[in-house]
Amino acid sequence: MAEIIVDCKDKAGKEIYTKIIQTSLEDLVLGKSILEVRMVIREDEPYFIIGVLPKKTTKLIRLRDFANIEGTKKVDGITIYKIKIEDETYLPYLLEKINIIEQPSRFEVVTDSPIDLDMVVYDSKKDFVAKVLDFMNRVFPEGMRIRKTFYGKAIVSIASEKPFEEEWLNEALKLKEELENTKIIGF
Structure with a gap:
């Protein structure tokens, strides 16, 4: 199963989102295909970021x-x-x-x-990316309708109910860079 890291100020929120991530990975049979999932929750702003580092899956x-x-x-x-x-x-x-x-x-x-x-x-990569995006949609709260996704060795998506602030986008890009620079290389 993928390593799951949730950055949330609220302890109960952290536990709930960790469970939602685990359940969504299991439902979509993605757990063995992903090395790491990181989620940043800033409910006071509000914005949510999910980053996924997949294993090399291109076949x-x-x-x-x-x-x-x-x-x-x-x-x-x-x-x-x-x-x-x-x-x-x-x-x-x-x-x-x-x-x-x-x-x-x-x-x-x-x-x-x-x-x-x-x-x-x-190319199985196309189906895999679609599954990852489905996973992210399942984890994001319903009201977060404004979304942007960044692709590379890692896939990072940010969601909010209001237009993105530059600081939030920078945090999403920073997460993508951190995931891509881990010692285990994704796809």
Whole structure:
């Protein structure tokens, strides 16, 4: 499970938000993918900052990971590829990237798009970032409708019910820098 640090002047608030963070990480099955979560709560201002340092999670899925080129032929100077699908998990992402001439079965696709077994079909980082943002939305109080997120090796988001003050944004950027400079490097 991720290390959770909550900076809050109110002891009860600190305990409640620590529990909310733990529960949200568990609900989204993120606990093992995140090294550290830091939350800064300034209810008197009011603004909230959440910083997340993820483990390195980027996994590129290439065509070769789930399919093979079963055959090729030239038609009017265009190469036609017959692709055999071995695992359907990533097929929808492939179908978004190519022109489908024919799909005789769920395990076969015929295309005239250029095909390379090393082509990246899916990047898990996109889904992971969406899950992290969902996590942050679950933790922030409902009234905090103004939000800004900073991306890098760490993901830091600030939320308030009124326009941000420069000092608050600087605190969020400082947290991002601190997380990114920890000895364990995220993604």
